[in-house]
Amino acid sequence: MSSFAETPATALADILARIDAARKAALRPAPFTKLVAVSKTFEAERIRPVLQAGQRCFGESRVQETIRKWSPLRDEFPDVELHLVGALQTNKAREAVELFDAIHSLDRPKLAHALRSACDCVGRCPDLFVQVNTGEEPQKAGVVPDEAAAFIALCRDQLKLPVKGLMCIPPADEAPAPHFALLAKLARAHEIPHLSMGMSADFEMAIRFGATHVRVGTAIFGTRH
Numbered sequence: 094m095s096s097f098a099e100t101p102a103t104a105l106a107d108i109l110a111r112i113d114a115a116r117k118a119a120l121r122p123a124p125f126t127k128l129v130a131v132s133k134t135f136e137a138e139r140i141r142p143v144l145q146a147g148q149r150c151f152g153e154s155r156v157q158e159t160i161r162k163w164s165p166l167r168d169e170f171p172d173v174e175l176h177l178v179g180a181l182q183t184n185k186a187r188e189a190v191e192l193f194d195a196i197h198s199l200d201r202p203k204l205a206h207a208l209r210s211a212c213d214c215v216g217r218c219p220d221l222f223v224q225v226n227t228g229e230e231p232q233k234a235g236v237v238p239d240e241a242a243a244f245i246a247l248c249r250d251q252l253k254l255p256v257k258g259l260m261c262i263p264p265a266d267e268a269p270a271p272h273f274a275l276l277a278k279l280a281r282a283h284e285i286p287h288l289s290m291g292m293s294a295d296f297e298m299a300i301r302f303g304a305t306h307v308r309v310g311t312a313i314f315g316t317r318h
């Protein structure tokens with residue numbers, strides 16, 4: 094956990110060093126591991142030092158909050174890359190396609206259809222990650238593992254959506270490793286190159302299982318209120 098005196102910029106350097114070390118320690122790390130700095134709920138003045146320290150990839154969980162915070166920040170830092178890591182309502186698909194470079198929460202047929210229409214309207218499509226509910230938790234978003242094959246086929250083959258990765262959020266009260274292993278196995282089976290897995294508490298473990306995208310919030314920005 095971050096010490097109290099730590100600034101977001103020094104916390105960032107620490108996380109990048111830990112990512113590097115975890116990749117070196119891994120038997121078969123992914124070809125790259127990208128840090129998605131999850132800045133949801135934090136305001137621009139807390140995000141700016143992390144941008145100034147060189148971080149360019151950020152995760153947000155809400156469309157309206159992203160527009161409000163990032164419209165001005167993007168003027169200052171035009172090469173920033175924004176990833177949606179939270180649930181997406183179908184009526185926000187169009188805005189999400191305009192705003193985000195990647196969406197990590199493609200989790201149901203209705204959203205897949207909405208994204209197809211939105212990408213056609215806008216003329217571009219973000220990289221998409223299919224969210225898998227590896228713990229089969231009733232309250233959690235994502236397709237269950239048994240339904241992953243059919244859902245990936247719908248998105249990729251039928252709707253021609255750019256499915257670049259799989260994403261999971263392991264159950265809070267379980268060891269994450271089996272969930273990361275399951276996600277990696279599904280990705281291999283479907284020849285999907287990217288794996289979005291690992292958060293502040295478990296990103297090093299996720300890297301051992303081949304994470305290409307780790308989504309780290311608290312360990313950089315501090316506790317959310």
Ligand SMILES: *Cc1c(COP(=O)(O)O)cnc(C)c1O
Pocket residue numbers: 131133154178179262292293294308309310311312
């Ligand atoms: C908030 C969030 C994160 C970041 O979690 P931390 O524990 O703060 O690192 C990662 N992924 C998703 C989907 C989130 O909603």
